[in-house]
Amino acid sequence: MKRFERLEQIRGMDPCKDASEIYRLASAYEFPWDFARSLELALYRTYAVPSIGRLLAETAEFTDRTQKRYDDTALLLDAVVEHGFDSEQGRTAIRRINQMHRSYDISNDDMRYVLCTFVVMPKRWIDAYGWRRLSRHETVAGAVHYRTLGLRMGIKDIPGTYEEFEHCLDTYEAAHFAWDEDARRVSDATLALMASWYPRPLHPLLRTATLALLDEPLLRAFRYTPPSAATRAFVRRAVRLRGRAVRLMPPRRAPHHARQNWEIKGYPNGYRLDELGTRPVRGCPVPHGERPVAD
Numbered sequence: 001m002k003r004f005e006r007l008e009q010i011r012g013m014d015p016c017k018d019a020s021e022i023y024r025l026a027s028a029y030e031f032p033w034d035f036a037r038s039l040e041l042a043l044y045r046t047y048a049v050p051s052i053g054r055l056l057a058e059t060a061e062f063t064d065r066t067q068k069r070y071d072d073t074a075l076l077l078d079a080v081v082e083h084g085f086d087s088e089q090g091r092t093a094i095r096r097i098n099q100m101h102r103s104y105d106i107s108n109d110d111m112r113y114v115l116c117t118f119v120v121m122p123k124r125w126i127d128a129y130g131w132r133r134l135s136r137h138e139t140v141a142g143a144v145h146y147r148t149l150g151l152r153m154g155i156k157d158i159p160g161t162y163e164e165f166e167h168c169l170d171t172y173e174a175a176h177f178a179w180d181e182d183a184r185r186v187s188d189a190t191l192a193l194m195a196s197w198y199p200r201p202l203h204p205l206l207r208t209a210t211l212a213l214l215d216e217p218l219l220r221a222f223r224y225t226p227p228s229a230a231t232r233a234f235v236r237r238a239v240r241l242r243g244r245a246v247r248l249m250p251p252r253r254a255p256h257h258a259r260q261n262w263e264i265k266g267y268p269n270g271y272r273l274d275e276l277g278t279r280p281v282r283g284c285p286v287p288h289g290e291r292p293v294a295d
Helices: 005-011 019-030 032-046 050-059 066-083 088-101 108-129 136-152 162-176 181-196 200-212 216-222 229-247
Strands: none
Touching (some): 005 019, 019 066, 019 136, 032 066, 032 108, 032 181, 050 108, 050 181, 066 181, 088 136, 108 136, 108 162, 136 162, 181 216, 200 229
């Protein structure tokens, strides 16, 4: 297979009817590392919305059980990508996601914003650091895939196109990004988790490198001291160079899914999709209506 052969395959497909298959080809074959990093940063930036960051701090899922929460999120979302919405695994994963969200008081606006990050951040990351830019077919397919997920989660007023997802994300962040002490604790715990995957002497360097990849509104919301311009330029250039190196390598012949990521540490003996995620004992502290389950 030639380097751009799979892209030609994708361009021969219908980005709406074949959206999930195109998304699977892009995320599991063309850009598995880039999708993993961009979705990490997508979830991370949602903490800067105080209503989201505070809730995550209250549940302690991202402060006391950070690795498990990381693992469960990645595994549940990617089960849908790997197996499809209507597969047994996909239905089980969405059912678990809905069961968890019904346990907490989460506004529709916040849910929709988080969905927007899944659509927008991979494109922005790949266009900046990937071995090639995301094609229009892949961009449209990503929006359709996550719109389908959002509908099955009961989210209302979901954007219809990538451009609408992007507008929704940008306007929501402009209106809601703000400092919150609890959200900063969640952010610090997540940065510590990412550093923990590497030898301890590298932790300060990795924290600085991660901060160098964040944009100014995110740094301001968490009140982090921005790395120097030279540091940011060096880190971003290094990630771009990785993409150029990948471009020279043979195309991937086997898919790589989230369950294969070495960052997934919590289930050395395997896992069951229906056992992943949170199971609050006392329920949500604020009464709210239930969301429909996947079925």
